[in-house]
Amino acid sequence: MTNAKEGEQGRVQGYAARVLENVARVLVGKEDVTRLALAGVLAGGHLLLEDAPGTGKTMLARALAASLGLGFRRVQFTPDLLPGDVTGVSVYRPATGEFEFVPGPIFTGLLLADEINRATPKTQSALLEAMGEGQVTESGVTHVLPQPFVVIATQNPIEHEGTYRLPEAQLDRFLLKLSVGYPTLEEEVRMLARLQGAHPIDTLGPVAGPADLLAARAAVQAVRVSDDLRRYMAALSARTRSHAQVALGGGPRASLALQGVAQALAALAGRGFVLPDDVKAAAPGVLAHRLTLRIEARLAGTRPEEVVADVLRQEPVPADPAAGGRLPGEHVPAGAAL
Amino acid sequence: MLLALALSRPEGGARSVRGPLLLLGAGLGLLVLLPGLRGPEGAVAFTQLFGRVMGGAVLVFLAVTALEGGRAAWGAAWLSVLLLLGALWPAQVSSPVLGAGLLALVLTLLGAVGNENRPSLRLGNAGRALLGVGGAALLGAALVGLLAFAAWPAQTPGQRPAAVSATTGQARPSGEQAAHPEVFPERGLPPASAATSPVLGPRTVLPGTDLALLGGLLLVLALLFTVLRGRVARWRAGTRPQWWEIAALAGLLVTALLVVAFIFAAPGGGNGGGGGLAGDAAGDAARTGGTGSQAADQPPTRNAELLRWLSLISFVVLTTLAGLVFWLGLRLGPDTGEGEESDSAHADPAPVPDSAALHRVRLAYRAALASLAGAGLGRGQAETPAEHARRAARELPTLAGPLGTLVTAYAPxxxxxxxxxxxxxxxxxxxxxxxxxTAGISPGQSRPDPADTESETP
Incomplete structure (x- = not known):
């Protein structure tokens, strides 16, 4: 059983390596964020990429879609975008005298919601049901979305003009919020050299298919999580709620997200079990966007990522065998010290 | 059956319900017909009926699924196939298939209620494995049983075998047989007649039928055990089993009972429960003046030898499958002291480690921690073993190798x-x-991470 599971994780590792290598042809020096993004997709979640314009958010989404072999649709969110422009509308057909549902761009494998915070909250909320339930309801009729279905949304920081802050419920639907970040000087030079001619995204082909993604997701779900690591993750979420600088902390969905991403990171590393290092690597992306800071903390310039780092510094990691106890299944010879 | 199950898609909500429902409906429908389907002729009739019913159900399943998915052409095509078959072979197809079709339609509609609101298939890996193994087991058992019945020699009317005594295995004279003991001079059996076709006696026709019966019973018991254990595990997890899961398992059980029932219904089908059904056959034989089990003392024929082997094979197959299902039931059940592991259907069951080796690794790690703490490089309570190893290696680069080895062994x-x-x-x-x-190093000689010194473990 264990060998079989390790074999599955090995296949996930190989699958991930192909995808990461393919994306790296387009994005220079963004291996870490690409890895986290892929972990989010493997964990069955949706991603929110936030950063300044021109840092490669859209390119990361396009490269991931192309590499994963998913159907790809892009919606440029603008203030006048209506919910029906995303989900689809019912159109009256005079010939038949009936309304016919015309699916919107959301009926695809990977939807890029570009600059999502430029649309009104009403349109943003049109994505809620699709992201949470994998379905769209229009005129009282529910339409199931194809699987796998992934939303990658990008947004500019809310300090920029002409943006609407995503509501908490919407933010909570995103498994991870990632920041691509500016490249280093060397990376930018390499990027310039690589993009001097035709853009590689135009020729980027798939290295896997939707079925591979579904299989990889199943393998990720089988990654083992020990009981005390589950407690550790739940404790991290709870600690965000009791943190002095936090008005609204992470809920049970945050703990679930933490577990899913940690499992995916373990599978990406070819492991059949989660390490606390996986949890720590997942925590900033999973927790930070779910925190609402107190007003005094915001005024003091505290960022949610700093709160998460503080929580990680405070919460004890389950690492030692219990003092005087033993590990599950451990046989202590007679007379031996524990 | 397996096809119906295979058509259940994990992400398909109501579609996942239909396969098990159709299976249950077909099983229940056939169970009603069972009293009229005894003996080898009945087995052949059952085989044909089973094929028609399941074929019809699968066609309806495909049609409704296509219609629901907006593929009207495909839905119409599948229904047309059904109608075409009924038009071409009305006597063979119409009544059972249309009956099954109606039943399937009702069940399908029932399963489709609330499709959009139902979460995706909740059956975990263990449940799917159970359905797969159970289905495969029943299919194997059914195939072996049908093979045995298919190899049965053709009989003319009135040549049915005689009853078998529940205690002695001998033919049980009844009706006219009891009234004319001279026809059955020895052990109540009629004398062998060279002029008649080789109708085989109960003890020689199916020498291994008792074994097949035993195997079938074991399989049913194993399935029952697995079902009960699975339910206990789910209840302990605080969630009620889904109604369609129960329907699926009930469908499997009904089909298993059918297999066992046919073993009972077969002539010479065991010394115990088979007597009742075989007794009826004996009555028929007596009424029609049949020769009964007149070949009891004859050497086994070629067919009898084949049947004996098939019965033995079926016993082996059924027993193996019963063991497999039983093992699966054990895996489903709550572990002693590890109940929380069963909370997650996808959780990797805790592997059984070499307990002595595990103890050695733990002691080694603890010894190393003590040495590092003595050198001022204790693990901070919020540090993972890997983070601790990296920090210690930064302070004392010579530790990088052994610490890496130790953490690599300790993490699993x-x-x-x-x-x-x-x-x-x-x-x-x-x-x-x-x-x-670290033997010669005092805490002052190394530079512990200031962020961790306050919370170091001793």
Whole structure:
């Protein structure tokens, strides 16, 4: 059983390596964020990429879609975008005298919601049901979305003009919020050299298919999580709620997200079990966007990522065998010290 | 049956319900017909009926699924196939298939209610494995049983075998047989007649039928055990089983009962329960003046030898499958002291490690921790073993090698629940190296991370 599971994780590792290598042809020096993004997709979640314009958010989404072999649709969110422009509308057909549902761009494998915070909250909320339930309801009729279905949304920081802050419920639907970040000087030079001619995204082909993604997701779900690591993750979420600088902390969905991403990171590393290092690597992306800071903390310039780092510094990691106890299944010879 | 199950898509909500429902409906429908389907002729009739009913159900399943998915052309095509078959072979197809079709339609509509609001298939890996193994087991059992019946020699009317005594296995004279004992001079059996076709006696026709019956019973018991154990595990997890899961398992059980029932219904089908059904056949034989089990003392024929082997094979297959299902039931059940592991359907069951090696690795890690703490490099309570190892290696680069080895061996022990003797050996050597390397170092000579000193474990 264990060998079989390790074999599955090995296949996930190989699958991930192909995808990461393919994306790296387009994005220079963004291996870490690409890895986290892929972990989010493997964990069955949706991603929110936030950063300044021109840092490669859209390119990361396009490269991931192309590499994963998913159907790809892009919606440029603008203030006048209506919910029906995303989900689809019912159109009256005079010939038949009936309304016919015309699916919107959301009926695809990977939807890029570009600059999502430029649309009104009403349109943003049109994505809620699709992201949470994998379905769209229009005129009282529910339409199931194809699987796998992934939303990658990008947004500019809310300090920029002409943006609407995503509501908490919407933010909570995103498994991870990632920041691509500016490249280093060397990376930018390499990027310039690589993009001097035709853009590689135009020729980027798939290295896997939707079925591979579904299989990889199943393998990720089988990654083992020990009981005390589950407690550790739940404790991290709870600690965000009791943190002095936090008005609204992470809920049970945050703990679930933490577990899913940690499992995916373990599978990406070819492991059949989660390490606390996986949890720590997942925590900033999973927790930070779910925190609402107190007003005094915001005024003091505290960022949610700093709160998460503080929580990680405070919460004890389950690492030692219990003092005087033993590990599950451990046989202590007679007379031996524990 | 397997096709119907295979058509259940994990992400398909109501579609996942239809397969098991159709299976249950077909099983229940056929169960009603069982009293009229005894003996080898009945087995052949059952085979044909089963095929028609399941074929019809699958066609309806495909049609409704296509219609629901907006593929009207495909839906119409599948229904047309059904109608075409009924038009071409009305006597063969119409009544059972249309009956099954109606039943399937009702069940399908029932399963489709609330499709959009129902979460995706909740059956976990263990449940799917149970359905797969159970289905495969029943299919195998049914195939073996049908093979045995198919090899049965053709009989003319009135040549049915006689009853078998529940206690002695001998033919049980009844009706006219009892009234004319001269026809059955020895052991109540009629004399062999060379002029008649080789109608086989109960003890020689199916010498291994009792074994097949026993195997079938074992399989049913194993399935019952698995079902009960699975339910207990789910209840302990605080969630009620889904109604369609129960329907699916009930469908499997009904089909299993059908297989066992046919073994009972077969002539000579065991010394115990088979007597009742065989008794009816004997009555028929007596009424029609049949020769009954007149070949009891004859040497087995070629067909009888074949049947004997098939019965033995069926016993082996059924027993193996029963053991497999039983083992699966054990895996489904709550573990002693590990109940929380069953909370997650996808959780990797905790592997059984080499307990002695595990103890050695743990002791090695603890010894190394003590040595590092003595050198002022104790693990901070919020540090993972890997983070601790990196920090200690930064302070004392010579520790990088043994610490890496130790943490590599310790992580699977601590978080993966497994270890090998080689890992334990490597961990002990690494711990010894760490102790040696840190022996002469006092806390003041190393520079512990200021962020961790306050919360270091002793």
């Amino acid at each position: 022990v601590r978080y993966g629940g497994r270890v090998s003797d080689e890992d334990a050996d490597a961990a002990e050597r690494a711990a010894q190296d760490i102790t040696t390397l």
